[in-house]
Amino acid sequence: MKISVTIDQPTGDFQKKLLALLAEHAAHVETDTTWTKERASRYYLALPARAQRIVKEAADRDGYVGADDLRDTEETSLRGHSAALKRILDRGVREGWWPDGMEPPIQAQGPGFGKVVGYRMPDGLTAVFRTAIYNWSRDWGAAESIKTCTPTEEATACLNGHISECQYATLSAAARALEKPIRDQGGTWDTRRAVDALRNAGLGDGDKRQQDKRARQALRDLAIQNIIVKTDPDSATYRLAEQ
Numbered sequence: 001m002k003i004s005v006t007i008d009q010p011t012g013d014f015q016k017k018l019l020a021l022l023a024e025h026a027a028h029v030e031t032d033t034t035w036t037k038e039r040a041s042r043y044y045l046a047l048p049a050r051a052q053r054i055v056k057e058a059a060d061r062d063g064y065v066g067a068d069d070l071r072d073t074e075e076t077s078l079r080g081h082s083a084a085l086k087r088i089l090d091r092g093v094r095e096g097w098w099p100d101g102m103e104p105p106i107q108a109q110g111p112g113f114g115k116v117v118g119y120r121m122p123d124g125l126t127a128v129f130r131t132a133i134y135n136w137s138r139d140w141g142a143a144e145s146i147k148t149c150t151p152t153e154e155a156t157a158c159l160n161g162h163i164s165e166c167q168y169a170t171l172s173a174a175a176r177a178l179e180k181p182i183r184d185q186g187g188t189w190d191t192r193r194a195v196d197a198l199r200n201a202g203l204g205d206g207d208k209r210q211q212d213k214r215a216r217q218a219l220r221d222l223a224i225q226n227i228i229v230k231t232d233p234d235s236a237t238y239r240l241a242e243q
Contacts, residue, residue: 031099035125039098040132043088043105048225051084058106058121059130066118082108082116083241084226105129174214175221177201182228182240189228190237191215 044055057065085106093100106121121129181197182189194215198204204211219238222228228238 031101033099033101033103035102035105035128037128037132037135039092039102040105040125040129041135042097043092044129044133046088046091048084048227050225050227051088054085054119055106055121055129056133058119059126059133063121063123063126064109064118067116070119082119087226172218172221174198174203174218175225177203178215178218179222179227182222182238186240188231188237188239189219191219194219 044052047055054065054070057069086104089102089104092098092102103122103125105125106119108116109118109120110116178194178197178201191212195204195211198211198215198218203214206214216236219228219236223230223238226241229241231237231239
């Protein structure tokens with residue numbers, strides 16, 4: 001006898017009970033770890049914009065995209081991009097989007113020591129991810145040009161509720177300007193340091209209150225995209241997300 005069960009967006013309590021039940025009968029349970037179009041679409045949409053580009057380019061290029069093809073300039077760093085790829089895979093297990101044991105859809109390639117020369121997608125996954133990405137793009141417009149809600153708006157308003165979470169496809173000018181010095185310089189970043197960096201980038205207009213507000217919003221925008229993370233949950237100090 002074979003019984004297939006699909007559960008969409010389970011509550012936390014229900015998910016824990018279901019996982020406990022499955023673990024109890026693990027010897028008789030076969031977990032479906034197939035990357036379906038729906039799973040691939042959910043994974044792609046949950047990624048920040050830069051990580052989305054990695055997945056899209058790899059699927060488009062028959063499974064491999066070189067680091068040079070992802071850099072806008074020779075100085076552009078790819079540090080921190082790989083972290084989101086694994087983080088969303090792990091998040092999907094916690095949220096119940098897919099079971100534990102899913103094959104990573106894309107992995108960084110390199111000699112080690114943090115150096116990345118490219119990203120590879122398993123041959124068997126390129127078609128399903130390409131279909132998932134372009135079906136969504138055809139219906140709602142290319143991801144790069146989608147008009148998304150701002151970081152202060154409710155996620156459910158994004159695209160009139162047609163996707164489950166708002167993954168901001170674009171960054172503000174201040175966030176884009178702040179990303180480069182954060183990647184280049186590393187270290188910890190608070191409002192004061194962000195204000196100085198934005199001023200150096202030509203975005204220092206307004207009084208102190210306006211400058212501080214702009215810097216704090218830029219930091220929050222970058223954190224939403226998982227480019228930076230808080231050094232402490234109770235602080236407003238950030239660092240580059242680990243690769």
